[in-house]
Amino acid sequence: MMKGTRNGKEYYRLYIDGQWVDSTSDKLTDVQNPANEEVIATVTDASPEDVQKALESSQxxxxxxxxxxxxxxxxxxxxxxxxxxxxxxxxxxxxxxEQGKTYGEALGEVDDTMAYMMYAVESANKIKGDVLPSNRVGELLQIQKVPYGVTIGLCAWNYPLALIGRKLGPALVTGNTMIIKPHELTPVASAEFFNLIHEVGFPPGVANFVTGTGAEVGQLLVSSPITKLVTVTGSVRAGQQIYKAAADNITALSLELGGKAPFIVLDDADVDKAVEAAVVARFANCGQVCICNEMVLVHEKVADEFTAKLLERVKQVKLGDPFDSSTTMGPKANGLDLKKIDDIVQETVAQGASIAAGGKRPTGGIFDKGYWYEPTVLVNVKPDMAAAQKEIFGPVLPIIRISSFEEAIEIVNSSELGLSAYLFSNDYRKLMHGMNVLQVGTVFLNQGMSGCMQGHHSGHKLSGLGGEDGEYGIAGYLQKRTVYLNYNA
Structure with a gap:
């Protein structure tokens, strides 16, 4: 059975080798609803022995x-x-x-989960190698694509279900087995997903599920010599730790890490279009999207118009019950992140910026419990201030005035992060130039936050290596094997 009982408390078990099993650890972790801090479920933490069993089962x-x-x-x-x-x-x-996104956003995540897996399905008969001419008579030269073997999927808490589809689908269709470890904040949908894997009847060991912290369970999975590939969605700090843990065994890595996406609005841009895209790209999923608009760089000639229109649009962002169809933004996923966001806001204000909207936790009614933060806009922000330097990953938008496109490029490319960037302009020379010189993995030109299954999602610099989605994402789960076949006997 998927659930067990310990000390009178019901909890989700581990899924190893085709069975739901009790952990040999005594540790249980409660999962909270971020809207009201109520416990919605309990999971068990995997012990080192459990992790080893999962690894051996996958092998x-x-x-x-x-x-x-x-x-x-x-x-x-x-x-x-x-x-x-x-x-x-x-x-x-x-x-x-378990995560706090609105019901409409949650339905979209379930749809994305299915779409990721179906893209992998549709790729199954399109994966190919190469046959090349040899330098010798009677010899066939092939380059085959083969799976790595045992792979690990470490998933972030902002899209706990979609990230499983994004990783598990390509891993399994290419012939790898995979162990999924969800983030400890959001393991419930993942556990229920694995119950469906059990119902389908996947061969034992092909897909395993273990829960626990990254520092303990994740470390064991990454550092094992059985593991051949680790795919991670998480913070830069987590990626750096995983990089080190994988070094001894030279384990292959695909790291999708943090970003600080700039939203550039030039003086020839369609301001109304830019405002709408800027608001959606900042406050979707309470700002908890890796490619979210993290800061606006707006030309001084249109800065007043842009800011005024943006502030009016932000008033339409309704914070409230995620199940209410009129709500457009739910709570943050956890309290620690809430404090981090408020600290960034207060530090930026102390450095000379001003709060033009929001800037605090709401109170009264449903807001007296849970991890809520108002949709916030900061103005008079300079590039060296906290909100312009640190990844916010929440509903706070700093606005920085620039005097030229060249200044915007310098600000973007001086960052250690390089996941994505937005550029609004009606001058196609500037759009083409931005596409060529902005040092990020994804560029949105005159368009808001988007993504296609057949595209590719990757970061530059500290924002990661490898990547997900599309044929390049599928290829990331395959390594090359060269074969020289002499048939001249």
Whole structure:
């Protein structure tokens, strides 16, 4: 059974080798609803022995799984997607309760989860290697694409279900096995997802699920010699620790880490279009999206107009009950991040910036409990201030005035982070120049936050390496093997 009982308390168990099992650890962790701080579920932490069992189970299963044709592996994913579709609303409600996003956003996340897996399914019969001419008579030269083996998926808390689909689908369709470790803040939807894996009847060990902290369980998974590839969505700090832990075994890594996306508005931009995109790209999922608009760099010639219109638009962002259809922004996912955000706001104000909207925790009614923060806009911000330097990952938007496109480029490229950037201009020469010189993994030109399954999502500099999505994401789960076949005997 998926759930067990210990000391009279019900909790989610671990999923290892095709079975729900009790952890040998005594540690239980409560999962809170960020809107009201109520405990919605309890999970068990995996012990070192549990982690080792999961790794060995994945290792045993991998060669037989790899031996299946791609399309046969894909058939399991199709059945899994059908199961998820049947429980779409169920998963959406779980996501609202454990992560805090609005119900509409949660439905979108469930849909994305299915889309990620279906993209992997559709790629199953398109993966190819190469046959090249040899330098010798009677010799065939091939370059094959082969799976790494045992892979680890470490998922962040901002999209706990979609990130599983994003990682598990490509990993399994390419012949790898995978162990998923959700973030300790948001493991519930993940556990329920693995219950569907059990119902579909994936071969034991192909997909395992363990819970616990990154510092303990994640470290064990990453540092094991059994692990051949680790895919991570998380902070820069977490990525650096994982990089070090994987070094001894030279384990392959795909790291999608933090960002500080600049939103550049030049003096020839469509201001109304830029305002709408800027608000959506900042306050979606309470600002908890890695490619969110982290700071506006607006030309001084249109700065007053842009700021005035943006402040009017921000008034329409309704903070409240995530299940209310009129709500457009829910709470932050956890209290520690809430404090970090407020500290950044207060530090930036102390440095000379001003609060033009929000700037504090709301009170009264539902806001007396939970991790709420008002939609906030900071003005008179300089590039060296805290809100312009630190990743906020929350509903706070600093506005910086610039005098030229060149100044914006200098601010962007001087950052250690390089995940994404936005550029609004009606001069296609500037758009083309920005596309070529902005040192980020994704550039949005005259467009708000977006993404396609067939695109690629990756970061430059400290924002990561490797990447997810599209044919390049699928390729990241395969390594190359060169074969020289002499048939001249």
């Amino acid at each position: 045993r299963a991998q060669l037989d799984w790899q031996a299946l044709p791609y399309v046969k592996r894909a058939e399991y994913l199709v059945k899994l997607v059908e199961k998820v579709k049947e429980k779409r609303e169920f998963f959406a409600r779980l996501l609202v309760m």
